[in-house]
Amino acid sequence: MVAAVPTPKYEVKDLSLASMGQKRIEWAAREMPVIKQIRERFAAEKPFAGIRLVACSHITTETANLAITLQAGGVDALLIASNPLSTQDDVAACLVSDYGIPVYAIKGEDNETYHRHVQIALDHKPNIIIDDGSDVVATLIKERQNQLSDIIGTTEETTTGIVRLQAMFNDGVLSFPAMNVNDAETKHFFDNRYGTGQSTLDGIFRATNVLLAGKAVVVAGYGWCGKGVAMRAKGLGANVIVTEINPVRAIEAAMDGFRVMPMIKAAAEGDVFVTLTGNKHVIRAEHFEVMKDGAMVSNAGHFDLEIDLQALGAKATGVKDARNFTQEYSMSNGKSIVVLGEGRLINLAAAEGHPSAVMDMSFANQALACEYLVKNQGNLEAKVHSIPEEIDRNIAALKLKGMGIEIDTLTEDQIEYINSWTVGT
Ligand code: NAD
Ligand code: SAH
Numbered sequence: 001m002v003a004a005v006p007t008p009k010y011e012v013k014d015l016s017l018a019s020m021g022q023k024r025i026e027w028a029a030r031e032m033p034v035i036k037q038i039r040e041r042f043a044a045e046k047p048f049a050g051i052r053l054v055a056c057s058h059i060t061t062e063t064a065n066l067a068i069t070l071q072a073g074g075v076d077a078l079l080i081a082s083n084p085l086s087t088q089d090d091v092a093a094c095l096v097s098d099y100g101i102p103v104y105a106i107k108g109e110d111n112e113t114y115h116r117h118v119q120i121a122l123d124h125k126p127n128i129i130i131d132d133g134s135d136v137v138a139t140l141i142k143e144r145q146n147q148l149s150d151i152i153g154t155t156e157e158t159t160t161g162i163v164r165l166q167a168m169f170n171d172g173v174l175s176f177p178a179m180n181v182n183d184a185e186t187k188h189f190f191d192n193r194y195g196t197g198q199s200t201l202d203g204i205f206r207a208t209n210v211l212l213a214g215k216a217v218v219v220a221g222y223g224w225c226g227k228g229v230a231m232r233a234k235g236l237g238a239n240v241i242v243t244e245i246n247p248v249r250a251i252e253a254a255m256d257g258f259r260v261m262p263m264i265k266a267a268a269e270g271d272v273f274v275t276l277t278g279n280k281h282v283i284r285a286e287h288f289e290v291m292k293d294g295a296m297v298s299n300a301g302h303f304d305l306e307i308d309l310q311a312l313g314a315k316a317t318g319v320k321d322a323r324n325f326t327q328e329y330s331m332s333n334g335k336s337i338v339v340l341g342e343g344r345l346i347n348l349a350a351a352e353g354h355p356s357a358v359m360d361m362s363f364a365n366q367a368l369a370c371e372y373l374v375k376n377q378g379n380l381e382a383k384v385h386s387i388p389e390e391i392d393r394n395i396a397a398l399k400l401k402g403m404g405i406e407i408d409t410l411t412e413d414q415i416e417y418i419n420s421w422t423v424g425t
Helices: 015-029 033-045 061-072 089-099 111-123 135-143 145-150 159-170 185-208 224-235 247-255 263-269 285-290 309-315 356-375 389-403 412-418
Strands: 052-057 076-081 128-131 153-156 178-180 216-220 239-243 272-275 295-299 316-323 326-331 336-340 384-386
Touching (some): 015 061, 015 089, 015 356, 033 061, 033 356, 052 061, 052 111, 061 076, 061 089, 061 356, 076 111, 128 356, 135 145, 135 159, 153 159, 153 356, 159 178, 178 356, 185 224, 185 356, 185 389, 216 263, 224 239, 239 263, 263 285, 285 309, 309 316, 309 326, 309 336, 356 389
Parallel strands (some): 052 128, 128 153, 153 178, 178 384, 216 239, 272 295, 295 336
Antiparallel strands (some): 316 326, 326 336
16 A cells, blocks of 8 residues: 555545455455566556556456556556446545545446546546547547647557547547557457456346346347356356347357347347447337336446437336336336346446456556557557557466466477478378
8 A cells, every 4th residue: 555645636435435445456456466467567667657647447446456557657647437337436535545546436427427527537638548438539539639649549448449449540530559458369358258247147136136047138249248148147047048230140159059039039038138239229119118027128238328228218107216226117018127227337337347357467458558558659550559469478478377377388399390381191
């Protein structure tokens, strides 16, 4: 813990929560050996001296460990929430009062506050933006053209943010390098799949206490996240149905043993729904119409767009809070539909997001991508860049070490064999 730091400007729920936040941040650190090693190196090398950074991320114990690591590297950081419902208020309080890091994030903040915090983040005049969904970068490009020359680059955490950055590039408005953290193998193989797989179910359980065994669970989207949720729900005895729009992914789901069908059919069969597509209105008016009484709908994809809550609200005759993060909509057809976490990421709204062990790798990519941007300042094109393979491999090697797992290495003979074409069968 850093001793007696001055309190920065901030907007958090309650600074007296800081000591609980500190305990939970330290608990998370036990599962983050890669970040720990990066922090020790950063503390010695100070790669971010003189750099201002904004991180728009879920304010969790894992993000706190990333922020402390960047701070050890000498950065002047400010944090805002990347989702109105995902902030852990004790963590936000601890970062402000124990580490002197300005944080603007309160669990349950309204949309107006969320966007005001994005403006405050840009007022920090960042050189580097760590983004999660690309809201800060999009606002910068739309509204703060005068600050573009300050930017060294951005690093993007999630699939939808990468889609948005690529659209900015295609429109010719991306004027700085963007590091694609999401597509690093040590990110999406683990975070999107195993992280979302476990934490989404954790969110559904904490919100509802539902038994999944024997239930029909509809997973919309069989990408990295969808595969994780489908796999874990199956493991708990659910009868999993997958919906897709991509024929290859649909075949994959079928061959993984899941039933595949359009949402309009799945809607009539499902007990629990999870959307993980990055797309809008995947569950909409015609689907609500045919759902069973008591069907539960949730989202673990992007913001609150995947479920058309406006259409549901228009059909409903009443809404009541059934439990925390659980609202029951009464329909004119006499049935009720239960919406979890206001249609926002259920794993971060009702639970704590991904476990620290996977965020260790995601955030190692973030930390090393920021360092890469600084080291290569002025030499990177204004486009979306993959994380260099050596960074990805290095993170995997450090993670294996932390897990106490050893693997084989190629023999000289094998290296020669795989690099030659002359030896056949
Ligand atoms: P992905 O691109 O690998 O998968 C998305 C899948 O959804 C694709 O297979 C696509 O064909 C399918 N799809 C698109 N529109 C559809 C529709 N209308 N109906 C059915 N399927 C449809 O992406 P991913 O990495 O799995 O990420 C999915 C979303 O989850 C993104 O928005 C991402 O940002 C978000 N995400 C959330 C978390 C979390 O913590 N909750 C973690 C990682 C990613
Ligand atoms: N900001 C948007 C975009 C999706 S967020 C939204 O809130 O809807 C999805 C990202 O959250 C993932 O890529 C994942 O890396 C991140 N995430 C999941 N668990 C987390 C945790 N415990 N701490 C910080 N970030 C987390």
